[in-house]
Each structure stands twice: as structure tokens, then as C-alpha cells.
Amino acid sequence: MAIINNSWEEIASVLKPAETVLVFTHQKMDGDAVGSSCGLTRALRQMGKTAYVLMEDDEIADNLQFLDEGYCTTDEHVLENPDVSICVDASALSRFPKRSGKFTTGKTTVCVDHHLAEEPFCDYHYVDPGSAAASVLVHHLIRAMGAPIDEGTASLLYAGITTDTGNFQYSNTDEDALLTAADLVKTGFDVNRVSVQMYENVSPQKMRLKAAALENMQIMAGGKLVMTAVTQQMLKDCGAQMIDAEGIVSEIRSIRGAEIAIVMKEDIGKVFVSLRAKGDADVQKIAAKFGGGGHVKAAGCTMKGVSLKEAWDSFAEAASESLE
Amino acid sequence: MAIINNSWEEIASVLKPAETVLVFTHQKMDGDAVGSSCGLTRALRQMGKTAYVLMEDDEIADNLQFLDEGYCTTDEHVLENPDVSICVDASALSRFPKRSGKFTTGKTTVCVDHHLAEEPFCDYHYVDPGSAAASVLVHHLIRAMGAPIDEGTASLLYAGITTDTGNFQYSNTDEDALLTAADLVKTGFDVNRVSVQMYENVSPQKMRLKAAALENMQIMAGGKLVMTAVTQQMLKDCGAQMIDAEGIVSEIRSIRGAEIAIVMKEDIGKVFVSLRAKGDADVQKIAAKFGGGGHVKAAGCTMKGVSLKEAWDSFAEAASESLE
Structure with a gap:
């Protein structure tokens, strides 16, 4: 009705x-x-x-x-x-x-x-x-x-x-x-x-976490893919919580030429993945491949029982392929 | 007229x-x-x-x-x-x-x-x-x-x-x-x-420089003063130019509780200083102490013939005093 x-x-x-x-x-x-x-x-x-x-x-x-x-x-x-x-x-x-x-x-x-x-x-x-x-x-x-x-x-x-x-x-x-x-x-x-x-009300912990995540940023696929990770160790070092990782994916999407931005968030026994697209890229499709969902320009996914490295490699490969 | x-x-x-x-x-x-x-x-x-x-x-x-x-x-x-x-x-x-x-x-x-x-x-x-x-x-x-x-x-x-x-x-x-x-x-x-x-058109070099500057950020004066520096070595490491340091001072001003944000930019034989205020703070007065100028909320200054450390210490002291 x-x-x-x-x-x-x-x-x-x-x-x-x-x-x-x-x-x-x-x-x-x-x-x-x-x-x-x-x-x-x-x-x-x-x-x-x-x-x-x-x-x-x-x-x-x-x-x-x-x-x-x-x-x-x-x-x-x-x-x-x-x-x-x-x-x-x-x-x-x-x-x-x-x-x-x-x-x-x-x-x-x-x-x-x-x-x-x-x-x-x-x-x-x-x-x-x-x-x-x-x-x-x-x-x-x-x-x-x-x-x-x-x-x-x-x-x-x-x-x-x-x-x-x-x-x-x-x-x-x-x-x-x-x-x-x-x-x-x-x-x-x-x-x-x-x-x-x-x-203009960002906690120092959140700012330090962003700095660390930006330091680790990797640019791939001829500049079209930008990825970074937020680990449990980084949270500890910065005195931050995982919610403080919000916004990092939009920040790295702002890199010139980037079409897909991905942040891997390491939790106990699982990895949360945040994806953002710019221009014509479609991250919904990539998230869907791994059981996630969302919109064309913003999607997410939870990977269970995999290491951060395994999750990173899977998404790096899928995103690179989608950009070819 | x-x-x-x-x-x-x-x-x-x-x-x-x-x-x-x-x-x-x-x-x-x-x-x-x-x-x-x-x-x-x-x-x-x-x-x-x-x-x-x-x-x-x-x-x-x-x-x-x-x-x-x-x-x-x-x-x-x-x-x-x-x-x-x-x-x-x-x-x-x-x-x-x-x-x-x-x-x-x-x-x-x-x-x-x-x-x-x-x-x-x-x-x-x-x-x-x-x-x-x-x-x-x-x-x-x-x-x-x-x-x-x-x-x-x-x-x-x-x-x-x-x-x-x-x-x-x-x-x-x-x-x-x-x-x-x-x-x-x-x-x-x-x-x-x-x-x-x-x-959303930021060069990777500029983003890396921001990351490095945020990593070095120091919070002083009970949280009211945030300072960082951009050195020649950092520019080299990031493949960046000093113009890429633009925006860093606004970024660190966004720290919760910060009233004054200062970025020290190391050049040959001189140090450029960018100051920003939030709330009731007045950075024009601080810049004026060292021969600089600008507005209440945004000011700048060039310090000649001093080391980065000397310039940093002078501004840290002047800013802390102004916040008392």
C-alpha cells in the first residue's frame, strides 16, 4: 500500500x-x-x-x-x-x-x-x-x-x-x-x-588515527585505487576506537585520479571493509561479490574468519579488476 | 575619494x-x-x-x-x-x-x-x-x-x-x-x-605531506594549542612542495578544544608561520609580536635567520601566554 x-x-x-x-x-x-x-x-x-x-x-x-x-x-x-x-x-x-x-x-x-x-x-x-x-x-x-x-x-x-x-x-x-x-x-x-x-570538533585520538591510516595509504591500479587499513594495534597506539575510523575512506577518495577508495578495518576474527567510488566506478558490485551491500558510490562488507592480509588481497584484486 | x-x-x-x-x-x-x-x-x-x-x-x-x-x-x-x-x-x-x-x-x-x-x-x-x-x-x-x-x-x-x-x-x-x-x-x-x-582532487604528495604533518602534531596549553611543522626533509620524503602544506593549519585547528593552530614551515634561512584561531582566540596579536600580520582568525609571519626549533619555541611560548 x-x-x-x-x-x-x-x-x-x-x-x-x-x-x-x-x-x-x-x-x-x-x-x-x-x-x-x-x-x-x-x-x-x-x-x-x-x-x-x-x-x-x-x-x-x-x-x-x-x-x-x-x-x-x-x-x-x-x-x-x-x-x-x-x-x-x-x-x-x-x-x-x-x-x-x-x-x-x-x-x-x-x-x-x-x-x-x-x-x-x-x-x-x-x-x-x-x-x-x-x-x-x-x-x-x-x-x-x-x-x-x-x-x-x-x-x-x-x-x-x-x-x-x-x-x-x-x-x-x-x-x-x-x-x-x-x-x-x-x-x-x-x-x-x-x-x-x-x-571542527575532532578528538586528538581520531586525528592521530587518521594520520596513521594516511601514512599507510597505498595507491594502486595506475592511481585509480587507493587503499589503507586500520589495525587493532593502530587503535591502541592512538588511543582510538574503531568508530574513529569513520571518514578516512572519504579522505583517501579525495586523492586526484582515485576512482575507488577502500579502508580495511581489522576486528577480532573479522574485517570490516568500507568502499567509496568517485566518477564512474561502482563499489556496490565489488561489495556484493563478498556478500556485502550498499550503493554504487558507497558500500560495505564484513569478512569473517580471514586475516587482514587475506581480506586486503581479495579486495585489491577485485577492485583492480573492476577498474580494468 | x-x-x-x-x-x-x-x-x-x-x-x-x-x-x-x-x-x-x-x-x-x-x-x-x-x-x-x-x-x-x-x-x-x-x-x-x-x-x-x-x-x-x-x-x-x-x-x-x-x-x-x-x-x-x-x-x-x-x-x-x-x-x-x-x-x-x-x-x-x-x-x-x-x-x-x-x-x-x-x-x-x-x-x-x-x-x-x-x-x-x-x-x-x-x-x-x-x-x-x-x-x-x-x-x-x-x-x-x-x-x-x-x-x-x-x-x-x-x-x-x-x-x-x-x-x-x-x-x-x-x-x-x-x-x-x-x-x-x-x-x-x-x-x-x-x-x-x-x-576531491588532492595530489598523493600533498596527502602524504599532510599525513606526516599530522603525525608530528603536538597538543599543548591544556589542549588549546595545536602545533606542527613541515620541514625540508618532509617535503623531500613526500615528493611535495611547500605550497602543498596549505590547508594543514585548518586541519589541525579542527581538533576538539583547540583555540590556536600553528604550522611552522621550514625554508632556507627562514621559517614561515601560519596561524589560525577558533573561538575567542586572536592570532593577529601573536603574529604582530614577530612582525607578521593578518586577521584575528588567520595570520602569518616570516621569521628570518632563526632555526626551526627557535621559531617553534618562540611561537609556542607566545601562543601559550595569549591563551592564559
């Missing part, structure tokens, strides 16, 4: 009379999840409502914590039987499994999202997979409610839009996202403060 | 009847210089005019070369006595000294720029230091001429705007820049292609 969207006016008319609203978003919150959920919550509070983001996660990533000025909670009892439960940047209950029971206690349920959704699960939906960010859609909703957008709300939604458009560099960057951003900066919030907190 | 701006209509009415136009921009062209000059040239050609960018530089930086699809030349004789000479992203003849004589052979001279200008030097001016990028102003000029903006022109102007706003992260990011960008993406050009070519 396909989703049929309601109009912004219909959704606004559900929210306007509500006195209590619980906001939900997807687990492993990124900038758009935090920005869209907190931005909506702030606007609802400024309309005089009692509103909270009931997080699926136990905590917010370090570089996003500054966005939560008292909007987020992990306390399910913060509100009982809210007038409205609304999920943003999430278009299925499986995106917030722990909280899905609580979600359905809302007297009315609403979904506003930009991910592809399979079937309706709320009373009201506005799902637009063509939109660059949930924060763009939340902006439209707030405007439809006639609620104010102040500097604080604008910072939150801007943080969401920059996250999902890669600072307006990804191909999803469209007129709607940029017009929304233009409307937000009119409030005069400090654009650079948001960027500094989100993107 | 202060500059009094003409209206866009006045400047458009100078350009519209012109048959030949020479476009000038500042030396050491960055993305906004290339984007605004080539974007204007492309639009003028589409209006049926003969137009070129007469470069001050001998060549265009590697990662910007894709923007020049036959617009730029170093041949002064490409056009004699052009109907109009127009400089963009440059508001004084000293910004393109080698070509300034040629500039003044234009029957009419025009300046369109977003830098602070001291005095009028053209027949017509539109100088707005409040504008984020020259490419934003060129967009207004093209619209005022009633000329079309196609995908090619849009890519060029977008490249300029992303350069000068740091991908819409700097504090100069304003409504006008974002509305202009929104108008540009409507043409349907490939936003990601522009970004990949500009920002």
Missing part, C-alpha cells in the same frame, strides 16, 4: 491544537536527525506546547551535543499519551524500535520524512524522498503552522541541511534546500559557530 | 552594446576569481560578444583547471582596445599588476567586486564588501543584462560561491549568497561534479 501524502495544511491543523507532542527520530542520530527533531521541538515549545524529543539512542554524538539545549530525553514517561506523536527523518517504526510502542500511544501519529517509505504507519504522512533533508521538510511544516523561526530553530535546521547535503556539495543539493537555507540565515544566527562545532 | 557605486542597470547598459570585452581578475586565482571571471565571460559569449579572461597568472591551479573551458588566455593581443575592460574579484590595479596597462586600454572600464576598495579607478563600479563572493555579484550583473544562465555558467558561479563561503560554512554566508545558489542549481548542473573536481 503506497503512502499518500497529506498536505502541510492538514498536518499543521493536527499539530496546532495539540498541547503535548512527542517527537521521534531514527537511531544513531546524525545531524539531520538531531536538527530536524530538535528544531521542530523548539518551534512547538515557542507555540506554547509541551514537547520533547524521545531519543532512541542513549546519547548524542559529541559533535552534535551542542544542538540539544534541553530538547532530548531518554525518559519514556516524560509525557504520557501525547496528543501527537510525530517522527521526523524516520519513515518506519523499525527506525526507532525501542520507542515504537511509545510512539503508538500518541492520540494522533504523524510522519515527516525524506527517506523512501514502504507503507503507511501513521494517521498523517508527508514523505518526500526527493527532498534533501528532513530539516527542509520540518521548515515547511513550521511555516505551515505559522510558527516563528528564531535564531535557535534556524541553527538546528541549518545543521540538518548541511549534514545531509554534505555542505551543499552532494547531488541532492536542490533549489528547495538552498531557498530554505536562505530563509534560515535571515534570522542572523551564527553560521560559522554551527560549522565549527559540528566539523 | 570614496567609491560611489553605479546601478546594475547602468553597468548592464555599458556591457550590452559592447562587441569585445576583456575580463580581468586577481593574481593567484582562487575559485571565486576563476568562477566569476569565466562565468561572466561565458554569459557574454552567449550574448554574441567576443570575450576572454586575460589572466595575470601563467596557469590555473590543478583543481580549478576544469572550470576553464577555453575562456582564459595569457595572450595580451587576444583583443586590442576592447570595448569594455571589466575586472571582477579585484578592486585595484595592484591586484593584477602585469595586466593593468592592458586593462586601461579598454574604451570603458568597469569594476565589480566584493573586496574593500580604497578609491575609484574605473569608469563604472559596483563594489560591495558585504557580499560573500564576486560570483554572487556577477550573477546579479548577468541577470541585469537579461542574459541567460545555463548549466555551464551556473557551475562556474557556484564554484565561486562555495569557495568564498567555505561551502556555506563561513560567517559571510548570507541570504543573497544562498538565494543566488538556489537560482543557479535550478539549471540542473551537476553540483557533486563541481565539488569532486574542486575538493
Whole structure:
């Protein structure tokens, strides 16, 4: 059953009379999840409502914590039987499994999202997979409610839009996202403060791990393939965790002429493989060969029961072949 | 004598009847210089005019070369006595000294720029230091001429705007820049292609130099000061040049808690020092102590007749003191 969207006016008319609203978003919150959920919550509070983001996660990533000025909670009892439960940047209950029971206690349920959704699960939906960010859609909703957008709300939604458009560099960057951003900066919030907190907030351990991984980088296949590895020893040497290896694969993809970038992450008894493509290369196919998945430009795979060297050699060979 | 701006209509009415136009921009062209000059040239050609960018530089930086699809030349004789000479992203003849004589052979001279200008030097001016990028102003000029903006022109102007706003992260990011960008993406050009070519185009030598510099990074003053050095030996080891050290200082500034970032660049008989600040720190004052200059957030200095170690110690001490 396909989703049929309601109009912004219909959704606004559900929210306007509500006195209590619980906001939900997807687990492993990124900038758009935090920005869209907190931005909506702030606007609802400024309309005089009692509103909270009931997080699926136990905590917010370090570089996003500054966005939560008292909007987020992990306390399910913060509100009982809210007038409205609304999920943003999430278009299925499986995106917030722990909280899905609580979600359905809302007297009315609403979904506003930009991910592809399979079937309706709320009373009201506005799902637009063509939109660059949930924060763009939340902006439209707030405007439809006639609620104010102040500097604080604008910072939150801007943080969401920059996250999902890669600072307006990804191909999803469209007129709607940029017009929304233009409307937000009119409030005069400090654009650079948001960027500094989100993107200039790298732990020394993570930076040292990146340095070590870049030192080990190997360029192959006539410059078209760049690979590196993150080992358990490197994590120990840098005082880092494997999550700190995030971003290294994009960094090495930025090498001139590179079409495929691969980072091998050594874990106990297995190796995680992150692949990225630039230009015409397709890394989904390579990952699929080893039971992994993803998209044409970004894919991943877990190799069990192999050594780092074996996994490296397999991927080096498969990637080189695909580039021939 | 202060500059009094003409209206866009006045400047458009100078350009519209012109048959030949020479476009000038500042030396050491960055993305906004290339984007605004080539974007204007492309639009003028589409209006049926003969137009070129007469470069001050001998060549265009590697990662910007894709923007020049036959617009730029170093041949002064490409056009004699052009109907109009127009400089963009440059508001004084000293910004393109080698070509300034040629500039003044234009029957009419025009300046369109977003830098602070001291005095009028053209027949017509539109100088707005409040504008984020020259490419934003060129967009207004093209619209005022009633000329079309196609995908090619849009890519060029977008490249300029992303350069000068740091991908819409700097504090100069304003409504006008974002509305202009929104108008540009409507043409349907490939936003990601522009970004990949500009920002994912790093030479392996430059990447290796960054890795080495990050490896040597030292965190001091309770985490508020981050310093590293680029030595002649490192350049040799990486096959890199000192220009490849650009960007390292911003990279280390992104460390969490860092307020001052300093990179010491060892040259023969001297040391170049790059300083960046985050938050409330002021690096201009530190640079000034050693005869350097710049802005509060970005400054530089050349230390002559000192060893790398002496220069390092002096700056480590001065920066630590300023953070107390």
C-alpha cells in the first residue's frame, strides 16, 4: 500500500491544537536527525506546547551535543499519551524500535520524512524522498503552522541541511534546500559557530588515527585505487576506537585520479571493509561479490574468519579488476 | 575619494552594446576569481560578444583547471582596445599588476567586486564588501543584462560561491549568497561534479605531506594549542612542495578544544608561520609580536635567520601566554 501524502495544511491543523507532542527520530542520530527533531521541538515549545524529543539512542554524538539545549530525553514517561506523536527523518517504526510502542500511544501519529517509505504507519504522512533533508521538510511544516523561526530553530535546521547535503556539495543539493537555507540565515544566527562545532570538533585520538591510516595509504591500479587499513594495534597506539575510523575512506577518495577508495578495518576474527567510488566506478558490485551491500558510490562488507592480509588481497584484486 | 557605486542597470547598459570585452581578475586565482571571471565571460559569449579572461597568472591551479573551458588566455593581443575592460574579484590595479596597462586600454572600464576598495579607478563600479563572493555579484550583473544562465555558467558561479563561503560554512554566508545558489542549481548542473573536481582532487604528495604533518602534531596549553611543522626533509620524503602544506593549519585547528593552530614551515634561512584561531582566540596579536600580520582568525609571519626549533619555541611560548 503506497503512502499518500497529506498536505502541510492538514498536518499543521493536527499539530496546532495539540498541547503535548512527542517527537521521534531514527537511531544513531546524525545531524539531520538531531536538527530536524530538535528544531521542530523548539518551534512547538515557542507555540506554547509541551514537547520533547524521545531519543532512541542513549546519547548524542559529541559533535552534535551542542544542538540539544534541553530538547532530548531518554525518559519514556516524560509525557504520557501525547496528543501527537510525530517522527521526523524516520519513515518506519523499525527506525526507532525501542520507542515504537511509545510512539503508538500518541492520540494522533504523524510522519515527516525524506527517506523512501514502504507503507503507511501513521494517521498523517508527508514523505518526500526527493527532498534533501528532513530539516527542509520540518521548515515547511513550521511555516505551515505559522510558527516563528528564531535564531535557535534556524541553527538546528541549518545543521540538518548541511549534514545531509554534505555542505551543499552532494547531488541532492536542490533549489528547495538552498531557498530554505536562505530563509534560515535571515534570522542572523551564527553560521560559522554551527560549522565549527559540528566539523571542527575532532578528538586528538581520531586525528592521530587518521594520520596513521594516511601514512599507510597505498595507491594502486595506475592511481585509480587507493587503499589503507586500520589495525587493532593502530587503535591502541592512538588511543582510538574503531568508530574513529569513520571518514578516512572519504579522505583517501579525495586523492586526484582515485576512482575507488577502500579502508580495511581489522576486528577480532573479522574485517570490516568500507568502499567509496568517485566518477564512474561502482563499489556496490565489488561489495556484493563478498556478500556485502550498499550503493554504487558507497558500500560495505564484513569478512569473517580471514586475516587482514587475506581480506586486503581479495579486495585489491577485485577492485583492480573492476577498474580494468 | 570614496567609491560611489553605479546601478546594475547602468553597468548592464555599458556591457550590452559592447562587441569585445576583456575580463580581468586577481593574481593567484582562487575559485571565486576563476568562477566569476569565466562565468561572466561565458554569459557574454552567449550574448554574441567576443570575450576572454586575460589572466595575470601563467596557469590555473590543478583543481580549478576544469572550470576553464577555453575562456582564459595569457595572450595580451587576444583583443586590442576592447570595448569594455571589466575586472571582477579585484578592486585595484595592484591586484593584477602585469595586466593593468592592458586593462586601461579598454574604451570603458568597469569594476565589480566584493573586496574593500580604497578609491575609484574605473569608469563604472559596483563594489560591495558585504557580499560573500564576486560570483554572487556577477550573477546579479548577468541577470541585469537579461542574459541567460545555463548549466555551464551556473557551475562556474557556484564554484565561486562555495569557495568564498567555505561551502556555506563561513560567517559571510548570507541570504543573497544562498538565494543566488538556489537560482543557479535550478539549471540542473551537476553540483557533486563541481565539488569532486574542486575538493576531491588532492595530489598523493600533498596527502602524504599532510599525513606526516599530522603525525608530528603536538597538543599543548591544556589542549588549546595545536602545533606542527613541515620541514625540508618532509617535503623531500613526500615528493611535495611547500605550497602543498596549505590547508594543514585548518586541519589541525579542527581538533576538539583547540583555540590556536600553528604550522611552522621550514625554508632556507627562514621559517614561515601560519596561524589560525577558533573561538575567542586572536592570532593577529601573536603574529604582530614577530612582525607578521593578518586577521584575528588567520595570520602569518616570516621569521628570518632563526632555526626551526627557535621559531617553534618562540611561537609556542607566545601562543601559550595569549591563551592564559
